[in-house]
Amino acid sequence: MVGEESKIRVVIRVRPNNRRELEQSQRTVVKVIDQETILFDPDEDEDEFFFQGVKQNHRDITKRTNKKLNMEFDRIYSEEDNNETIFEECTKPLVTSVMNGYNCSVFVYGATGAGKTFTMLGSDYSPGLTFLTMRELFNQINALRDERKFDIGISYLEVYNEQVMNLLTKTGPLKLCEDSHGVVVSGLVLKPIFNAEELINLLTLGNKNRTQHPTDANAESSRSHAVFQVHIRMTEKKTGQKRTVKLSMIDLAGSERAASTKGIGVRFKEGASINKSLLALGNCINKLADGSKHIPYRDSNLTRLLKDSLGGNCQTVMIANVSPSSLTYEDTYNTLKYASRAKKIRIVLKQNILRTNMPKDYFIKKATDLQHEIEKLKNLNKQLEEKLQQQQTDSKPFDEMLLNSWFDKIDASYSALFKVQEPIMNAQSKERILYYRGKLKECAERGMAELSLDGVTVDEVSLINSHCIF
Numbered sequence: 200m201v202g203e204e205s206k207i208r209v210v211i212r213v214r215p216n217n218r219r220e221l222e223q224s225q226r227t228v229v230k231v232i233d234q235e236t237i238l239f240d241p242d243e244d245e246d247e248f249f250f251q252g253v254k255q256n257h258r259d260i261t262k263r264t265n266k267k268l269n270m271e272f273d274r275i276y277s278e279e280d281n282n283e284t285i286f287e288e289c290t291k292p293l294v295t296s297v298m299n300g301y302n303c304s305v306f307v308y309g310a311t312g313a314g315k316t317f318t319m320l321g322s323d324y325s326p327g328l329t330f331l332t333m334r335e336l337f338n339q340i341n342a343l344r345d346e347r348k349f350d351i352g353i354s355y356l357e358v359y360n361e362q363v364m365n366l367l368t369k370t371g372p373l374k375l376c377e378d379s380h381g382v383v384v385s386g387l388v389l390k391p392i393f394n395a396e397e398l399i400n401l402l403t404l405g406n407k408n409r410t411q412h413p414t415d416a417n418a419e420s421s422r423s424h425a426v427f428q429v430h431i432r433m434t435e436k437k438t439g440q441k442r443t444v445k446l447s448m449i450d451l452a453g454s455e456r457a458a459s460t461k462g463i464g465v466r467f468k469e470g471a472s473i474n475k476s477l478l479a480l481g482n483c484i485n486k487l488a489d490g491s492k493h494i495p496y497r498d499s500n501l502t503r504l505l506k507d508s509l510g511g512n513c514q515t516v517m518i519a520n521v522s523p524s525s526l527t528y529e530d531t532y533n534t535l536k537y538a539s540r541a542k543k544i545r546i547v548l549k550q551n552i553l554r555t556n557m558p559k560d561y562f563i564k565k566a567t568d569l570q571h572e573i574e575k576l577k578n579l580n581k582q583l584e585e586k587l588q589q590q591q592t593d594s595k596p597f598d599e600m601l602l603n604s605w606f607d608k609i610d611a612s613y614s615a616l617f618k619v620q621e622p623i624m625n626a627q628s629k630e631r632i633l634y635y636r637g638k639l640k641e642c643a644e645r646g647m648a649e650l651s652l653d654g655v656t657v658d659e660v661s662l663i664n665s666h667c668i669f
């Protein structure tokens with residue numbers, strides 16, 4: 200995976216219609232075709248309509264034609280999909296990447312009321328991605344505790360009207376500075392945590408401190424960008440090697456146009472500021488998608504803060520939330536366009552460099568030890584080569600004479616064996632002959648006795664007997 204090119208994973212989540220949308224029985228402007236395709240502004244199902252005898256494509260002839268825009272994303276979640284499913288497919292794999300040393304980020308994007316906070320924080324009956332992801336992180340950490348030591352600290356910041364505030368301590372504004380490791384929030388102290396349950400209290404506290412104002416679309420609209428980050432330092436117990444990784448979960452403020460929230464005064468300034476930072480974010484996404492060298496991160500505090508979560512060495516998932524209702528036609532269209540731009544971003548992933556606290560002397564000693572080891576092995580190698588050569592020169596040439604004398608001895612013993620076997624076989628066959636001859640003699644004598652009774656002479660019997668010799 201080191202140096203592997205990867206693109207931002209972009210998924211779309213379509214939430215169910217809310218009460219207002221149902222009451223106004225608006226038409227649906229998005230149609231989930233399959234898990235990767237969404238159709239924006241599909242044709243409406245309408246009865247056939249004739250005007251002056253001619254069939255009309257639309258009942259309302261003043262109405263513009265539907266966009267019927269087919270768009271493809273890494274995954275489309277429909278209103279039936281819950282936070283658990285999105286966690287399993289989108290952020291659970293990120294936890295494994297974090298444990299392997301990669302920085303990871305999750306963004307939720309969309310207009311006010313589209314379901315960003317519901318996705319990130321969830322509700323009482325359906326915990327959101329932040330909790331589910333952190334619970335998985337602690338599961339994986341606990342499984343590795345024998346091998347590694349972990350130090351975990353979290354931060355929860357909001358960017359409101361371009362100012363960075365600490366949501367856990369309700370302090371700020373905090374300054375952003377840049378050092379060799381990237382952007383640093385000065386004065387930010389990480390809050391150590393030891394389990395996922397502890398996180399719930401911290402998230403609740405942070406959310407209470409988050410700037411919220413009602414909008415037309417959402418009674419509890421978050422008017423700031425919330426950046427939740429987990430910083431993990433892992434120390435290998437055997438080697439002492441350390442590495443630090445960061446998991447960021449970002450709930451962006453609504454991407455709706457400032458005018459659409461009908462805000463005036465402070466609310467208008469707020470909307471304009473949200474738009475400024477989202478515009479800057481959009482510009483960075485566009486430049487990254489085009490492969491530009493210069494990315495305008497410095498255009499807003501949000502993009503400065505997210506620099507290493509977007510284009511840097513970071514595995515990123517963007518969840519674009521949309522409402523299905525025609526009430527939010529423009530916002531849904533803009534969100535889908537924004538998301539399809541983000542889909543084009545390609546980044547090169549690098550595993551975080553292992554850092555160590557070992558002093559310089561440790562490495563000098565290690566290098567000297569290794570040098571000695573090399574010398575020792577070289578000497579050993581030389582000795583073995585010499586020994587091998589010695590053995591080759593010492594070894595006696597092949598003794599053909601000796602071998603031949605042994606062959607002669609074997610031949611001699613075989614012929615001696617045959618010599619002994621021959622008389623034995625002869626003796627055995629003679630014994631058999633004698634046995635049969637005895638038998639025949641008995642026969643002949645018995646026959647002679649009978650013949651003599653029939654008038655045959657003894658000489659004739661002897662003659663028969665002599666012919667029966669084998």
Ligand SMILES: Nc1ncnc2c1ncn2[C@@H]1O[C@H](COP(=O)(O)OP(=O)(O)OP(=O)(O)O)[C@@H](O)[C@H]1O
Pocket residue numbers: 213214215217278309310311312313314315316317318322414417419420421422451452453454520
């Ligand atoms: N997938 C969903 N299923 C059920 N209810 C949802 C879903 N998504 C959002 N909602 C409900 O819709 C309302 C608005 O959602 P949410 O607060 O998450 O919007 P938001 O995008 O964070 O808006 P804002 O930018 O104004 O903060 C909430 O009451 C929330 O419970």
